[in-house]
Amino acid sequence: MNAWKTLEQNGTESEILKGLIDEADAVVVGIGAGMSAADGFTYIGDRFKNNFPDFIEKYNWLDMLQASLFKFPTLEEYWAFQSRFIVLNYLEQPAGEAYIALKEMIENKPYHVITTNADNAFYAADYNMDKVLYYQGEYVRMQCSDFCHDETYRDDELMRKMAAEQDGMEIPSELIPYCPKCGAPMEKNKRTAEKGMVEDAKFNAQRDDYNAFLKEHSKGKVMYLEIGVGHTTPQFIKHPFWRQTRQNENALFVTMNQKTYRIPEAIKSQTVFLTEDIGETILNAHKK
Ligand SMILES: [Zn+2]
Numbered sequence: 001m002n003a004w005k006t007l008e009q010n011g012t013e014s015e016i017l018k019g020l021i022d023e024a025d026a027v028v029v030g031i032g033a034g035m036s037a038a039d040g041f042t043y044i045g046d047r048f049k050n051n052f053p054d055f056i057e058k059y060n061w062l063d064m065l066q067a068s069l070f071k072f073p074t075l076e077e078y079w080a081f082q083s084r085f086i087v088l089n090y091l092e093q094p095a096g097e098a099y100i101a102l103k104e105m106i107e108n109k110p111y112h113v114i115t116t117n118a119d120n121a122f123y124a125a126d127y128n129m130d131k132v133l134y135y136q137g138e139y140v141r142m143q144c145s146d147f148c149h150d151e152t153y154r155d156d157e158l159m160r161k162m163a164a165e166q167d168g169m170e171i172p173s174e175l176i177p178y179c180p181k182c183g184a185p186m187e188k189n190k191r192t193a194e195k196g197m198v199e200d201a202k203f204n205a206q207r208d209d210y211n212a213f214l215k216e217h218s219k220g221k222v223m224y225l226e227i228g229v230g231h232t233t234p235q236f237i238k239h240p241f242w243r244q245t246r247q248n249e250n251a252l253f254v255t256m257n258q259k260t261y262r263i264p265e266a267i268k269s270q271t272v273f274l275t276e277d278i279g280e281t282i283l284n285a286h287k288k
Helices: 013-023 033-038 046-051 053-059 064-068 075-091 097-106 156-164 201-216 238-246 265-270 278-287
Strands: 026-031 111-115 132-134 137-144 186-190 222-227 252-256 271-274
Touching: 013 097, 013 222, 013 252, 013 271, 013 278, 026 097, 026 201, 026 238, 033 097, 033 278, 046 053, 046 064, 046 075, 064 075, 075 137, 075 156, 075 186, 097 278, 111 201, 132 201, 222 238, 238 252, 238 265, 252 265, 265 271
Parallel strands: 026 111, 026 222, 111 132, 222 252, 252 271
Antiparallel strands: 137 186
């Protein structure tokens, strides 16, 4: 350490970000909820209040993501909430500016993305989806709640129908989806701490591609760029990025987050903290 010329200059955070991406041989990007929030896709505040006033009145929730993990008393209510959530955070989610700017900055070099988000942001911003691993599932997909087989299902029309035809926070019972193999109720294909998730063939192929990329780029100036990743599930992005950085003396761990987290001593000299506003930093870097 260290071969990164950008770090010898005194640039702004957006200059540093742009310089490091340009200088890197390969970029591995880890995306968490903070990146979607930077583009306005937040789970709190008006976006939640305007779309779920009835649920908020009933349960006093403050956070839509937390609410989505609630053990709903009935399947009618579960799908009333989830279908509205899925229309908002997936089917009708528009393209985000920061997502587009990031794509344009990395797309001309070897890169791969892993995300713990399950929203539609990468599709909406027109990423090459062969290079994106959705580690925690995608909101729009369904799985058997008994995990009886390894397939996931997508039915946009049903989601829209459940969102539109609900009344008093309940969907009509006849719309409830059931597993085509065992008859158990279906649920959202989203990894949870207790159950994990159904990992279908597409997921396994995406994970293999991601791991192959990491292996292929285990030497040289590899930039592990973590954006808006908190500490709720560090085992998916943060800890693997630390390990990979530690195994390659020319690698750099770059973390964009307004909160700073403790970094292991062993990679401190290979770590760059970018603590300014994520959206502004990316958009300004993109202009340079
Ligand atoms: Zn089943």
